[in-house]
Amino acid sequence: MQQEKKIPSHIAFIMDGNGRWAKKRLLPRKAGHREGVSALRRMVDACADAGVEMVSFYAFSTENWTRPQEEIDALFKMVSEFADKHLSEYVRRGFRIMFMGDLSKLPSDTVAALKKIIEEAKDNTGMVVNIALNYGGRDEILRAVNKIISAGIREVDIQTLSDCMYTGGLPDPDVIVRSSGEKRLSNFMLWQAAYSELVFVDELWPDFDSAVFDKIIEEYSKRDRRYGNIRRIG
Numbered sequence: 340m341q342q343e344k345k346i347p348s349h350i351a352f353i354m355d356g357n358g359r360w361a362k363k364r365l366l367p368r369k370a371g372h373r374e375g376v377s378a379l380r381r382m383v384d385a386c387a388d389a390g391v392e393m394v395s396f397y398a399f400s401t402e403n404w405t406r407p408q409e410e411i412d413a414l415f416k417m418v419s420e421f422a423d424k425h426l427s428e429y430v431r432r433g434f435r436i437m438f439m440g441d442l443s444k445l446p447s448d449t450v451a452a453l454k455k456i457i458e459e460a461k462d463n464t465g466m467v468v469n470i471a472l473n474y475g476g477r478d479e480i481l482r483a484v485n486k487i488i489s490a491g492i493r494e495v496d497i498q499t500l501s502d503c504m505y506t507g508g509l510p511d512p513d514v515i516v517r518s519s520g521e522k523r524l525s526n527f528m529l530w531q532a533a534y535s536e537l538v539f540v541d542e543l544w545p546d547f548d549s550a551v552f553d554k555i556i557e558e559y560s561k562r563d564r565r566y567g568n569i570r571r572i573g
């Protein structure tokens with residue numbers, strides 16, 4: 340019997356393996372990141388075509404600052420170019436655009452490019468494209484706790500903390516996908532991942548295409564999501 344296809348409302352990607360993709364081809368690491376941007380664009384298109392409501396990408400973690408300065412500079416240059424060229428196209432397609440993470444530490448020209456996009460997209464109502472930049476899951480939880488303390492709230496429930504996350508008011512990821520065969524979350528969406536399905540794919544991130552996307556949907560469709568209950572929900 341053919342499996343009924345289930346489309347997640349929110350799919351999140353941990354983009355891994357750009358460096359290995361480049362190394363295999365004797366190319367500089369930044370060539371892997373450049374191909375990584377193309378893969379990200381392919382996944383945005385695949386998600387939009389499939390009717391996904393929100394897609395998240397882990398682009399730069401709070402730990403990535405330990406990489407060589409040359410690689411960091413190349414990455415943020417790519418983010419700025421991506422904003423000018425492709426995020427502006429997404430704005431025209433009606434996508435909502437958000438960034439999660441502490442943007443204040445990013446190069447000022449990158450921050451300016453991102454702010455311009457946030458302003459342009461503010462009235463959009465389409466698929467949410469969420470990009471994590473200088474993001475860490477533990478940092479996000481601490482930031483939420485400090486927000487709550489500053490507001491003078493003395494008793495906290497799950498809803499209050501959820502509302503104080505960068506993703507407040509938006510759905511938790513139904514599925515978190517990591518590329519390149521690594522099987523860990525690496526500080527990504529720790530709070531929101533409570534009931535996410537985890538899908539680990541061997542392909543390196545730059546090799547992600549519509550066939551890999553279809554494989555992910557097929558795997559997700561097979562999962563029996565119970566949320567602690569004994570029977571399948573949704």
Ligand code: FPP
Nearest residue numbers: 354355356357358359375376398417418421
């Ligand atoms: C992990 O691969 C990838 C990253 C740390 C960067 C991801 C960034 C992009 C795909 C491009 C920039 C993003 C935007 C939004 C324009 P790795 O370098 O750790 O790979 P490795 O484990 O094979 O070395």
